[in-house]
Amino acid sequence: MNDVLKLRPENDSPADVFEETPWQILVVDDDEEVHRITELALSEFVYANRRLEFINAYSAIEAREKLLANPGVALILLDVVMETDDAGLRFAQFVRQDIGNSFIRIILRTGQPGLAPERHVLTVYDINDYRAKTELTQDRLYTVVYTALSSYRDMMALARSRQQLVGVVEELETLSEVTSRSFRQALKTLVADTQVIYYELEKDISPTQHRQLQDVLELSRELFRKVDDLARYSESGRYNELRVPVDLSTLVDDVRLDLRESIEEMQAEFDCDDLPVVMGSRRQLYQVFYNLISNALRFRSEQPPRIGIEAKKDMDVWRFAVSDNGIGISDADRQNAFSLFRRENSRDVPASSGVGLNICRKIVRWHGGTIDLKGDPGEGTRVEFTLPLIS
DSSP, X not given: OGGGOOOOOTTOOHHHHTOSOOEEEEEEOSOHHHHHHHHHHTTTOOBTTBOEEEEEXXXXXXXXXXXXXXXXXXXXXXXXXXXXXXXXXXXXXXXXXXXXXXSSEEEEEESOGGGSOHHHHHHHTTOSEEEEGGGOOHHHHHHHHHHHHHHHHHHHHHHHHHHHHHHHHHHHHHHHHHHHHHHHHHHHHHHHHHHHHHHHHTTTSOHHHHHHHHHHHHHHHHHHXXXXXXXXXXHSOOTTSOOEEEEHHHHHHHHHHHTHHHHHHXXXXXXXXXXXXXXXXXXXXXXXXHHHHHHHHHTOOSSOOEEEEEEEEETTEEEEEEEOOSSOOOHHHHHTTXXXXXXXXXXXXXXXXXXXXXXXXXHHHHTTOOEEEEEOTTSOEEEEEEEEOOO
16 A cells, blocks of 8 residues: 555655645534544545644534634534524525625534425525435545535635636726727827818829828728727627616617617618516617617618517527518628628628627627527528526
8 A cells, every 4th residue: 555655755744744724614513522523533634735624613603703703614514403493504594695605615414304304405505515414424524525625625716717817807908998099089180180181282282192191081080990999899798797687678679769760761660579687787788789770770671671579588598589681691791790890891881890790799798698690692681699597
């Protein structure tokens, strides 16, 4: 067996080997003997070069005080029946709901399993493991604690990574917003000044100079449009906007009201399902439906636009579709439909950057959904996307 042991060098002290902060374990039980046996059984336990530090509580009330005083607790070994028959369950509810800690691993140890049915307890109280005290031998207790601490460590590492990613995204969004705003203002001034120069010198310059100045004016306008699109893209779909219940039926009514002039002018018809309430940013979801409906109006055929809006529940998502009877889309355009600076070129429609669909994709992704575009030339288009159900 010696070939699998990892021996400590002779000049290392135990303090050198276990210099990491110990794992804090909160033991909650009204039986003094349970505390003593638990500490004895786990006295040699080490995980990730960290020993255990035991914090003892003999009632649910005391456990609350100990937990609030020790926010670094990683694992709770919890009895059910203490000062009341459900004291342990009430304490678990306090951990998960009152203080909102979903990271701490909770292992329920009960001497009276019948008082707390396992399936019900695991589901309702978000318990990570459920054991009868009689089955927890030293080896099993070791395994249970090892698994719980491994899970806790991974969850905390994931939370730290997510927090770091949030910081990076916030910095990028701020940089993008400030940069695009600054460039947009500078280019707006450039376009205005170029126009003034062009009209003042129009009669006093040669045809070649006239053409060159006109090219400068058109290029500055094009650059302004691109920066303006980039600014709109950076301002859309912010991940950290407040998510609230959004009534999509009311939202689509607001979109149609804002597009009323175009709708009436084109005599557009709508066929809209009863739309659900979803969890999200109302501003962002408004932008999605506004972009899709305005595209359906813009890419109309010779016939009055007919716009359909569908919603269907499918497992854990809502599936939406916005369809029209417009000019449709070619295979080449469909493959590049979500490119940021794709240009839409049609004999009947003015060219644009195509940033609208990309904004829709960004917003839908931030909401945890997917989006796709279907259609053929002369047969209209259909944009399908999903949003999660409210859990």
